[in-house]
Amino acid sequence: MVVEFRHEILSTLPLEKKIIGRPPKSLPKDPEKRIARRTEKGKQQPYISWQATWYDEHHEVQAKRFSVKKFGEDGARKLALEHAINLHNKTPKPIKEKPNNDPYRKQKFRRVSREDVSILATIDSGRYRSKEKNEIEAEDSNPFAFEGERKLELHMAVERDKKLRNQKVKEFLDKNEKIFCELCGFQFTQNYPWLTKDIIEVHHIIPLSKLSGKTKITLNDLMLLCSNCHLAIHQGDEEANLIVALDYFEK
Numbered sequence: 025m026v027v028e029f030r031h032e033i034l035s036t037l038p039l040e041k042k043i044i045g046r047p048p049k050s051l052p053k054d055p056e057k058r059i060a061r062r063t064e065k066g067k068q069q070p071y072i073s074w075q076a077t078w079y080d081e082h083h084e085v086q087a088k089r090f091s092v093k094k095f096g097e098d099g100a101r102k103l104a105l106e107h108a109i110n111l112h113n114k115t116p117k118p119i120k121e122k123p124n125n126d127p128y129r130k131q132k133f134r135r136v137s138r139e140d141v142s143i144l145a146t147i148d149s150g151r152y153r154s155k156e157k158n159e160i161e162a163e164d165s166n167p168f169a170f171e172g173e174r175k176l177e178l179h180m181a182v183e184r185d186k187k188l189r190n191q192k193v194k195e196f197l198d199k200n201e202k203i204f205c206e207l208c209g210f211q212f213t214q215n216y217p218w219l220t221k222d223i224i225e226v227h228h229i230i231p232l233s234k235l236s237g238k239t240k241i242t243l244n245d246l247m248l249l250c251s252n253c254h255l256a257i258h259q260g261d262e263e264a265n266l267i268v269a270l271d272y273f274e275k
């Protein structure tokens with residue numbers, strides 16, 4: 025008789041939830057505890073900096089490092105502390121209520137007699153389940169997807185001047201007679217013999233995304249970077265990453 029009332033009993037009990045791992049730690053309120061001196065391995069010498077950590081307006085953790093080599097020990101620590109104080113979001117993070125996903129609270133159960141249970145148990149549904157399992161295994165063993173469909177999309181583009189890029193490359197060639205990355209020194213034609221000309225990308229020292237509108241840009245505002253360095257610089261804060269990269273490669 026216990027089996028007969030199993031669903032009714034379960035519907036009165038809360039659904040058990042198991043939390044795997046530890047919840048993320050909150051940042052300390054004291055700004056002094058949200059700055060830290062860090063030492064990282066550099067190409068020729070260690071890169072030493074002071075790092076500030078804070079919550080932004082969306083309560084996401086943000087961080088920025090200040091080079092001891094560039095700002096000095098006291099200057100780098102002072103800048104880190106100012107960022108930890110001035111940029112930190114002091115408002116408490118709103119708590120989102122988790123919905124109750126207990127399936128037994130919404131389901132309705134029908135009483136079934138023991139005789140009907142015996143009859144239902146004799147119905148052979150194994151063939152259908154076996155076929156369904158085989159179909160899933162077949163799909164997993166030979167996965168595919170449809171790609172290449174053309175779609176028209178509209179987006180906002182930041183205007184760039186191709187002539188300025190060409191002038192930057194020409195100026196660099198006049199001074200160095202060959203094209204290479206201004207950070208790591210990588211040259212494409214030296215590493216890929218099938219290339220007939222070098223590949224280089226032009227990086228804006230002041231990110232175009234931070235320009236409020238049409239702004240005068242000179243050749244001194246540009247750098248020639250290989251695709252690896254250019255991609256790495258744009259992972260996060262471009263200006264801060266460039267400072268770290270210049271110290272790392274000692275440019």
